[in-house]
Amino acid sequence: MSNDAQQFADQDVRITFDETLVGRPVEADGGAPIAGGQAGYRTTFKGRLTGRRLAQGDPAWLWLELGDLVEAPQDFEHAHVWVDEAYVYFLDEKRS
Amino acid sequence: MTTDPLHTQLCDEYGCEVPIVAFAHTKDVIAAVTNAGGIGVFGAGSRTPSELRSDIQWIRERVGDKPFGVDLLMPASLAEGNREDLEAQIPQPQRDFVAKLMADNQIPAPKEIVHGDGQMLKHARESLEVIFDEKVPIFASGLGSPAFVKDEAHAHGTKVWGLVGLPRQARRQIEAGVDVVIAQGYDSGGHSGTVGTFTLVPEVVAMAEGTGTLVVAAGGVSNGRQLAAAITMGAAGVWTGTIWLATHESATEMFIKQRLIEARAEDVYQSRAMSGKPIRQLPSKYGDAWKQPGAPETLQMPLQGMLVADILAGIKEARMEDWMTSPAGQSVVGIHEIKPAAEVVYQMVEEAQDAFDRIVGAPVA
Numbered sequence: 237m238s239n240d241a242q243q244f245a246d247q248d249v250r251i252t253f254d255e256t257l258v259g260r261p262v263e264a265d266g267g268a269p270i271a272g273g274q275a276g277y278r279t280t281f282k283g284r285l286t287g288r289r290l291a292q293g294d295p296a297w298l299w300l301e302l303g304d305l306v307e308a309p310q311d312f313e314h315a316h317v318w319v320d321e322a323y324v325y326f327l328d329e330k331r332s
Numbered sequence: 333m334t335t336d337p338l339h340t341q342l343c344d345e346y347g348c349e350v351p352i353v354a355f356a357h358t359k360d361v362i363a364a365v366t367n368a369g370g371i372g373v374f375g376a377g378s379r380t381p382s383e384l385r386s387d388i389q390w391i392r393e394r395v396g397d398k399p400f401g402v403d404l405l406m407p408a409s410l411a412e413g414n415r416e417d418l419e420a421q422i423p424q425p426q427r428d429f430v431a432k433l434m435a436d437n438q439i440p441a442p443k444e445i446v447h448g449d450g451q452m453l454k455h456a457r458e459s460l461e462v463i464f465d466e467k468v469p470i471f472a473s474g475l476g477s478p479a480f481v482k483d484e485a486h487a488h489g490t491k492v493w494g495l496v497g498l499p500r501q502a503r504r505q506i507e508a509g510v511d512v513v514i515a516q517g518y519d520s521g522g523h524s525g526t527v528g529t530f531t532l533v534p535e536v537v538a539m540a541e542g543t544g545t546l547v548v549a550a551g552g553v554s555n556g557r558q559l560a561a562a563i564t565m566g567a568a569g570v571w572t573g574t575i576w577l578a579t580h581e582s583a584t585e586m587f588i589k590q591r592l593i594e595a596r597a598e599d600v601y602q603s604r605a606m607s608g609k610p611i612r613q614l615p616s617k618y619g620d621a622w623k624q625p626g627a628p629e630t631l632q633m634p635l636q637g638m639l640v641a642d643i644l645a646g647i648k649e650a651r652m653e654d655w656m657t658s659p660a661g662q663s664v665v666g667i668h669e670i671k672p673a674a675e676v677v678y679q680m681v682e683e684a685q686d687a688f689d690r691i692v693g694a695p696v697a
Contacts, residue, residue: 266409277609318410322477
């Protein structure tokens with residue numbers, strides 16, 4: 237799992253665990269702004285949920301932690317990635 | 333009964349005279365377009381919260397109660413890792429290539445370089461607070477989903493727009509009840525999706541039918557014929573970006589404006605050389621260098637951005653014109669001269685009216 241203390245220090249973050257999510261296969265549309273610039277990038281991840289959910293601020297901005305990555309950008313060095321719950325698509329449902 | 337096809341639901345709901353939305357990083361363009369009857373949306377991705385507040389107040393002083401918006405690049409994924417660990421992963425051949433580029437071409441090391449501090453969630457939230465506090469009419473998210481702040485935005489009188497590149501993203505935003513989905517096709521500038529505008533827009537329009545969410549078409553739009561086509565496809569208007577870079581009001585460097593005029597649609601290419609992700613942009617010596625035989629592969633995000641931060645900053649500081657670039661869409665084909673933003677609006681409207689005239693065989697009222 238990720239190094240939360242370092243990554244989310246001072247960002248009003250709460251992390252909880254939802255057992256019902258553990259191991260569920262998903263695809264997620266990720267992306268982020270490029271630091272210091274005016275452009276961003278989009279990318280797709282595919283893997284299994286770890287069960288960890290992150291809520292930031294109020295109203296809560298919800299994120300799910302994705303591991304066992306089978307699709308990620310080439311050379312993506314991380315074992316886990318947090319993805320916005322709004323763009324997570326469950327692959328074990330007929331339609332998400 | 334005669335109706336004006338250019339008076340869409342976007343005009344009814346937002347009070348604009350024409351359904352043309354201009355995305356730009358220069359606030360003068362935003363004010364000019366809004367005052368010409370469209371809707372200017374300010375790209376504030378690189379602004380601090382205090383700068384953003386000043387920008388909003390500056391725009392409001394010039395447009396009064398007319399509609400305008402602010403666009404933020406909300407993140408959609410967050411990867412762990414600190415800067416030191418990531419820098420250690422940059423391969424030596426790529427480091428050597430960049431060092432040689434700088435030495436061979438007298439590209440100076442930058443005096444100052446700005447690194448992100450990794451606190452994307454916090455920064456996004458602070459900017460949102462400014463937008464809501466200032467009661468900006470429109471908040472647009474140019475990347476991640478804005479759904480989580482929809483209710484808070486509405487409580488402050490702010491409408492929520494979300495830009496999408498895939499039908500499944502559009503479905504999620506429509507289900508969440510965002511006010512406008514901007515369906516952006518492949519031909520757009522910057523980081524575009526993989527689906528063409530003509531394919532994406534009708535599909536998203538069909539999804540949104542009867543939901544109350546409006547659809548605005550984006551990607552490759554630079555003239556009135558395309559505006560008419562977008563409305564015919566069921567969109568409530570168009571979202572445009574590249575076309576405003578070459579207006580009088582734009583802060584874009586003059587030599588970039590000249591290159592925008594000269595560029596053909598096929599000249600703007602997608603390059604990974606800036607960030608590691610494909611960004612459609614004007615050609616430059618920097619982008620070309622990464623395509624030459626013997627050049628190493630570009631790295632993935634975020635390593636490529638870290639690798640080339642110094643060389644890009646050095647190019648910019650030294651104003652090396654041939655080496656500088658700008659994100660631009662295939663709609664550069666519609667840029668023929670530098671003119672006032674209002675004139676671009678009026679011309680687009682006239683062209684759209686002509687297009688509708690040709691369809692119905694009579695002038696549009």
